[in-house]
Amino acid sequence: MSGGPSGDGLTTRARGEEAQRRRSGRVPSGWLALLAGPMSFGIAGPALVLPDAARDLSLTTAAMTWIVTAFGWAIAVGTPLMAGLQSRRGTRTALAACAALVLLGTVLVVTAPLLPLLVAGSALQGFGTAGLTTIAMSLAASARTMGLVTASLATVGSTAPLAGDLAASVLDWRAALALPVLSVLAVPAVLRRRPDTPLPAARLDLPGAMLLMALVTALVLVPYAWQAAGAVALAAGVALALWVRKRPDGFVPTVVLRSPVFPVAAGAAFLLAVANFGMMYALPPLLAEVAGWTGPQVGVAITWPLLFGGLASYGVIALTARVPFGVLATLFPALAAAGVALAGLVAATALPAGAALGAASLALLVAQGLTSVAAASGQGAFATRAGAAVPAAARPAAMGLFNLAYLLGAAFGPAIATLLVG
Incomplete structure (x- = not known):
């Protein structure tokens, strides 16, 4: 007869270890980054493949942009809605529901023969990935982890157009639309390690x-x-x-709105997103005019400052973890303002000649780098402070409303840039 532990003993021990992991409230940072990052594929991944999709479906490229519009609307609306689901029904239910939405949306964009179904599929992906991103940020237990989550969003976003184009060239343009499904790969691991949190007794508002x-x-x-x-x-x-x-304890809790930190953090995040995403749309025509670059050349050139901003933000967020909030509320907006001012100076100056062309192009790329670092770093730093400033039970709602402010800035920035640049 063996003297080792019985099967029941091993099961009890494993359950105890699982319960301890959940009580610790710690989910490995890498899984949270994978859970959040692919949302950026839905925002920027289709950028270079929409003309191919339009030709295949015998539609105009303008009509195909409804796919991206639907995704943007869904992540803006879905962020607070999915945060409310997490607050009221728990992380497990929210993860399962969001994963199901992403999978169903992906099936539609991969198989649907008509534009309305493609738009519906993109919207479902947006709802699901918005929820997964908010869950990832609500589970980030440190500034370093939050930095990795927001850095994954910025890094994926900077490379998404090229990744979508590569997926389309290897498989089909529909593969570029399916990339957000990668976030579902992290769901089983996060489900196993999620913390146990008490649920409110109140019904959904x-x-x-x-x-x-x-x-x-x-x-x-x-x-x-x-x-x-x-x-x-x-x-x-x-x-x-x-x-x-x-209804002060409803879908928009007053405990979040009355926090002295949250309104400032969310407002600053909105402004940073306006500056960064506005620059992403304003710079390509300026670079084409200043340097005479083609569309693909501009696309490759602008990837580097965006990628730098995403990668650098991880270190910046960690370094500023103990910096007073007031300093951060001044530092990051000032950095973004410097980038916008630099680009505006180049645009307002008569086009240089000769060797100065290189300096003007470099200045524009530096300007994009400044706004990218400010937005990616500010998003993580301000999200950390906004979440820490409210009770634990209100953290999912706070993260949903915070991300909503950032995403609204991402929607307004390109529209403003288009009006200014023409």
């Missing part, structure tokens, strides 16, 4: 969720139809404010 959804949808449409969308946004905002006063 459906009116609050619907009002916030209406407000976000209107805000996303403001750059395209500012009069009608602005009126709807104002009405929805007033209605939501009145509802929050009536």
Whole structure:
């Protein structure tokens, strides 16, 4: 007879170790980065393959951009909605629901023969990846981990157009649309290691969720139809404010809004996203004019400062973990403002000649690098402070609202840049 531990003993011990891992609240940083990063594929991955998709479906490229628009709308709306699901039903349920949305959306974009189904599939991917990203940020237990999560978003975003083009050349243009599904690879590991957290007794605040959804949808449409969308946004905002006063523990918790840190952190993140994503759209025509580069040359050139910003942000967030919040609230916006001012100076100056062409092109790329570092680092640093400033039970809601502010900046930035650059 063996003197070793019995099967039941091993099972009990394994369960005890699993429970201890969950109580510790620690999920390995790499899994959280994989859970969040692929969302950026949905934002930027289709950039270079939409013309091929349009030809294949006998549509215009402008019509195919609805795929990207649907994804952007879904991550903006889905971020607070999925955060609410996590707050009310727990991380396990939210992870399973978000993974199912991503998988279903991917099946549609890979197989759908019609544009409306492709748009629906892209929207489902957006809802799912928005939730997975918010979950990853809510589970980040340190500034270093948060830095890795936000760095993964920035790094994937900087390489997404080239990755999408490569996937399309190896397989098909639909492969570029399927890249967000990579986030699902992290779900089993995060499910096993997720912390156990108490769930609130209150039911889901459906009116609050619907009002916030209406407000976000209107805000996303403001750059395209500012009069009608602005009126709807104002009405929805007033209605939501009145509802929050009536239901302070609802979908938009007042404990988050009343935190002295959260409004500043979310507002700064919004401005940083406006600057960074606006520069991403403003710089290509400026580089083409200043340096005479072709579209592919501009695409490759602008990848490097964006990639630098994403990689550098991990170290910057770790180094600024103990820096006072007021310093950060000044430092990162000032860095972004310096990048915008540098690009504006080059654009406002008469086009140089000869050797100065290289200096002007370099200045524009440096400007993009400054706004990229500021946005990627600021997103992680401000998210860490915003999450730490609220009770643990409100952290998922805080992360959802924070990411919403950042994503709205990502929507407004390109629209503003298009108006300014023409």
